């Protein structure tokens with residue numbers, strides 16, 4: 001009691017904040033445990049069909065077996081394809097957005113095509129991509145690129161276009177050329193646009209890769225899911241989906257960490 | 270003294286989607302070397318537009334601008350233009366903000382950087398040069414923007430409401446500083462302001478613009494004949510309120526005509 005009374009308002013506020021944070025974390029864990037426990041019990045007492053719905057203990061077992069085989073290869077394959085597709089999407093997307101910003105007339109000409117391509121469900125392009133580049137890793141990476149590229153272009157171009165006009169004017173008043181305006185104002189102003197775009201992009205690339213692996217592949221998490229489905233090994237499917245969820249989260253978190261790091265470098269506060 | 274700047278028959282008509290917007294109508298004036306000229310006028314009468322045209326960033330619809338008797342065509346390196354907002358880049362510290370103009374013009378020489386140091390000291394923000402704009406007060410940011418403009422050693426300084434974002438006290442003392450520095454270096458200055466006392470306290474001449482589209486209504490020569498001339502000394506001079514009333518009257522008629530804005 002005495003100790004609490006000695007606390008300043010700020011200390012009390014911080015202590016409460018910490019308490020609330022811990023409360024949330026603990027309850028998040030509890031929710032997960034309850035779901036797993038209920039699932040397991042329902043399966044044990046045959047209230048759900050564990051052949052179709054699988055069950056936690058089976059998933060764990062399958063996971064151990066998969067690690068013994070070549071799970072790492074599948075994870076590596078999916079990650080590799082996603083990262084290549086993602087990086088290409090970002091680089092090409094920014095490059096194209098710069099072209100659109102630089103040449104306004106070009107942007108006007110491209111506008112309807114970009115709108116149509118953006119609206120088109122890119123998965124429909126799958127067969128065309130396979131015919132064009134062959135049924136292999138290349139096709140999967142192209143699939144990821146097809147899905148993420150247009151969104152990146154649109155987002156970055158929009159950001160570039162909405163760069164503070166007064167700042168550009170200020171730089172031009174010193175006689176700056178277009179390239180200097182681009183590198184000293186437009187790009188640094190859009191670092192947060194870039195990260196917003198990256199966060200959406202990593203998810204889209206993964207969608208593209210899984211879709212691509214469904215169509216053509218000999219390895220990867222998408223391959224495992226399709227294969228498991230075909231041979232009715234639902235625990236394999238479920239386990240792969242779980243691993244996919246973990247992989248996707250890690251990729252997203254990696255971008256968050258990078259963002260924090262870069263924003264810190266750029267704003268120093 | 271020779272004319273350094275000549276504004277000749279300048280008109281500006283903006284093309285907007287819902288029609289033409291006339292912003293300036295046949296503006297003519299000359300500025301002598303070392304002269305300090307203020308432009309006052311109601312909001313939206315085209316003051317910023319006029320400075321943008323003189324700086325070469327914007328083209329006039331009609332008319333021409335001459336600097337040292339040469340017609341300008343695009344941005345001139347003789348002109349330093351300080352826009353209405355300080356426009357400091359928040360991802361750069363103060364030092365790399367104030368040296369931005371030199372960086373753009375590829376003039377980061379030892380001599381120029383020493384001059385920037387000197388300016389930072391003079392405007393009393395040198396101890397903040399490694400801080401970022403969001404760590405500085407509005408007044409400090411305004412001074413940093415002024416240093417950025419002065420660093421490239423312009424012959425003509427264009428100031429757009431350069432001091433209006435400041436609180437009254439900072440404003441009075443900064444104006445005093447800037448005025449002395451500008452006079453010392455014999456910089457020609459064209460300043461846009463809403464503030465009549467400020468225009469009187471700094472200028473050799475005040476130009477009054479009419480409502481939109483801006484056209485020159487009247488010019489007032491300001492002549493205090495004080496020995497130790499400074500904005501503060503002028504504010505305490507008996508002639509000050511006389512000038513104020515003259516300009517106020519000229520502007521006041523405008524304000525009555527304006528419905529409400």
Ligand SMILES: Nc1ncnc2c1ncn2[C@@H]1O[C@H](COP(=O)(O)OP(=O)(O)OP(=O)(O)O)[C@@H](O)[C@H]1O
Pocket residue numbers: 283284285290291292311312313314315316317318319481
């Ligand atoms: N790009 C533009 N397109 C169309 N109209 C414009 C454009 N820029 C300015 N105007 C119009 O021109 C007029 C003059 O604008 P300007 O910014 O020069 O006024 P100002 O005198 O500086 O006003 P303030 O005192 O509020 O800063 C305004 O009525 C404005 O609406």
Ligand SMILES: [Mg+2]
Pocket residue numbers: 316317318353429
């Ligand atoms: Mg203005």
